[in-house]
Amino acid sequence: MPKAERYVGELLLKLLARETGEISKVDYNPQKTAFHGHTYTGETALERRSPESQGVSSAFFCDLLRTLNRDKGSNIHKFMALRHGYVIAECAFEPFDMDMWHVSYSMCKSVVGMAIGILIDEEKLSLDSKLQDILGSRLSPFGFFKKSITVLNLLNMSAGVEFNEAGALSGNDWRKSYLESALKFEPGTKFEYNSMNTYMLSAIVTEITGKSLFDFCKERIFDPMGIKRVFWESCPQSITKGGWGLFIRAEDMAKLGQLYLNKGNWNGTQIVSEEWVEKSTSWQIETDREDNKHYGFQLWINDDRPGSYAYNGMLGQNVFVYPDIDMVIVTNGGNQELFQTSSMATTIRNYMKDVIKPSDEALPEDFSALTQLKALCRSFDGRSRSFPTICSGGWKNRSVRMTKGYRRSVTKTLPGRAESGTDILLRADARNEKQLLHSWVKNLDGLKYDFETQGLGIFPLMMQIVHNNFTDGIRSICFRVTPENAFYMDVYEGEAIFRLRLGFDGNHYVSDINMHSENYKVVIKSSVKRDEYNRIVLKNDIYYVEEACSRSFNIYFDLSDLNRIELRMTETPGTGMLMEAMDNFNIEGAGLESAIINRFIKGGMKSVFTDAIKNMLQPIFYANLENPYLDIPMDLGDEAESGEEVSQEMTDSAVPEEPEDEEGDIT
Numbered sequence: 001m002p003k004a005e006r007y008v009g010e011l012l013l014k015l016l017a018r019e020t021g022e023i024s025k026v027d028y029n030p031q032k033t034a035f036h037g038h039t040y041t042g043e044t045a046l047e048r049r050s051p052e053s054q055g056v057s058s059a060f061f062c063d064l065l066r067t068l069n070r071d072k073g074s075n076i077h078k079f080m081a082l083r084h085g086y087v088i089a090e091c092a093f094e095p096f097d098m099d100m101w102h103v104s105y106s107m108c109k110s111v112v113g114m115a116i117g118i119l120i121d122e123e124k125l126s127l128d129s130k131l132q133d134i135l136g137s138r139l140s141p142f143g144f145f146k147k148s149i150t151v152l153n154l155l156n157m158s159a160g161v162e163f164n165e166a167g168a169l170s171g172n173d174w175r176k177s178y179l180e181s182a183l184k185f186e187p188g189t190k191f192e193y194n195s196m197n198t199y200m201l202s203a204i205v206t207e208i209t210g211k212s213l214f215d216f217c218k219e220r221i222f223d224p225m226g227i228k229r230v231f232w233e234s235c236p237q238s239i240t241k242g243g244w245g246l247f248i249r250a251e252d253m254a255k256l257g258q259l260y261l262n263k264g265n266w267n268g269t270q271i272v273s274e275e276w277v278e279k280s281t282s283w284q285i286e287t288d289r290e291d292n293k294h295y296g297f298q299l300w301i302n303d304d305r306p307g308s309y310a311y312n313g314m315l316g317q318n319v320f321v322y323p324d325i326d327m328v329i330v331t332n333g334g335n336q337e338l339f340q341t342s343s344m345a346t347t348i349r350n351y352m353k354d355v356i357k358p359s360d361e362a363l364p365e366d367f368s369a370l371t372q373l374k375a376l377c378r379s380f381d382g383r384s385r386s387f388p389t390i391c392s393g394g395w396k397n398r399s400v401r402m403t404k405g406y407r408r409s410v411t412k413t414l415p416g417r418a419e420s421g422t423d424i425l426l427r428a429d430a431r432n433e434k435q436l437l438h439s440w441v442k443n444l445d446g447l448k449y450d451f452e453t454q455g456l457g458i459f460p461l462m463m464q465i466v467h468n469n470f471t472d473g474i475r476s477i478c479f480r481v482t483p484e485n486a487f488y489m490d491v492y493e494g495e496a497i498f499r500l501r502l503g504f505d506g507n508h509y510v511s512d513i514n515m516h517s518e519n520y521k522v523v524i525k526s527s528v529k530r531d532e533y534n535r536i537v538l539k540n541d542i543y544y545v546e547e548a549c550s551r552s553f554n555i556y557f558d559l560s561d562l563n564r565i566e567l568r569m570t571e572t573p574g575t576g577m578l579m580e581a582m583d584n585f586n587i588e589g590a591g592l593e594s595a596i597i598n599r600f601i602k603g604g605m606k607s608v609f610t611d612a613i614k615n616m617l618q619p620i621f622y623a624n625l626e627n628p629y630l631d632i633p634m635d636l637g638d639e640a641e642s643g644e645e646v647s648q649e650m651t652d653s654a655v656p657e658e659p660e661d662e663e664g665d666i667t
Helices: 003-016 058-070 105-121 151-155 165-169 174-180 195-209 213-225 250-261 274-280 343-355 367-381 421-444 461-467 575-582 591-600 604-617
Strands: 076-083 086-092 230-232 246-248 309-313 317-322 327-333 388-390 400-402 448-451 474-481 487-493 496-504 510-515 518-530 536-544 550-558 561-572 620-625
Touching (some): 058 076, 076 250, 086 250, 105 246, 105 250, 105 309, 165 174, 195 213, 213 230, 213 250, 250 317, 250 327, 317 343, 327 343, 421 474, 496 510
Parallel strands (some): 496 518
Antiparallel strands (some): 076 086, 230 246, 309 317, 317 327, 448 474, 448 620, 474 487, 487 496, 510 518, 518 536, 536 550
């Protein structure tokens, strides 16, 4: 078994044993900084235009966004569409924010390809350059295995090196491990997707320029394009990860797609040569994959439309480029798929292939469809914000004002849809939850529970592994209601306390988590229900709004005994996706422990690891009240007492009246 895969098996066994802290073979160093919402000097924004002005119907986007929203399996976070370089549609799906950066996973491989293209354009590198010549000083005595690997092999994923993504968990020196690893096939003869090929391209950039790939890209790509709010992780030896680790905003992803549509030119500056763009987006190798049969240079060649291609990252991070109609589609998501096989990607690609009917000329402005599109995006976004309204004079002689907006209600129907029986039931459920919340929250104020079993964290397992930032284990949780009627759940993990504000009935509050000096933003959507056993359930969906991952944190209270609670956790993306990822490498273990497991447990080591992941993703464990009472008085009346204000801010679910504009007209 390759060493890297053995280390993955060891890590999973540690997770099974509930070990916490620095349990990987890779040294942990905090890297990620907090996202700042303000605009930086030099940052530029793309211009916004109506879809019709660029030859696309607003109704097309209404239909597409409705379809994506209805398909919960797509789990789309953000959507943006460009035509002729203008943003013509954009939508964040609650609780995500269009202006916040998002993890990109392998989407950033295409940026690495751009950096390599710049060096080749400047004749500092060539497609035929060999690893032996570039990194010769780092070759081990067994380095002759790598003599035939070229930059071309790295770019088109045909290097054939056995050291793959699992190597990120196996130690600190990824370059050395890559160079010492055996070959699975002769370089250049076969396609095999491997993120470590991209990492080695990053190492080449550093070797040639003396700068990290991130610094090089900031200087040569990001800064000239007005991309300022961006961050890229590095390996323990300060080499930019290259194949993953980039946090970037959707609008800046769109700029990178538009750059290649512009043949490498940005506002008059040739960032990458036209020749390199043409090579990168041409068929370079057969993939033997049904969903994407061809690969270019660090990007996928699609067959949706003539000349189309994609920068693709797992779980829904995509830049789809359609040169024949001069369009770019950008998505962020949190779905279950590793490549472009999710229902989200399939839906978008089918719409762009079969449904869209773009015009080379501007279409007549369709005020009704455009208004409906804006209303849909506001509904899916779930936030209160101003939006442009045409008040008089028609589109050509329009007078545009900004309305005040209002908080979205969970019971409000979407535009153009009559209230159904399901809507009525949902409204009744909301009233029941409102009454239950009024009478229940005050029972939790000040209660602190200590967990019987530690080893699980508030971080999803996927994030722990990708960022090499492992939990110290949740020790306790405490509930409190502030004088301002805000409801908090304080999570004690290791030596840290995460103070998380819960949002009920459409209210979203951003909380900050400092996980071992790395900063992450979370939003918690909460509700209070009764289960089939008449237990009170405090349901919390925890969204890491810079990430593709989320985690449920559901707490069960037995009305007969508040001294003990049950916690159930699930994670999205879940078990199925991780099992698919595990299938990419063999895990059979080594040594006496592995021999015993393989002999006596059905399914062997693979079965043990599968159970370990399920146990980590879907655990059930218990906590006891720190200062138990023999009897805790509870008020579970059907209605809140007169004058009761606890949680009123969080539970107001009435559909608001339409706001008036400054002249008193209903907008």
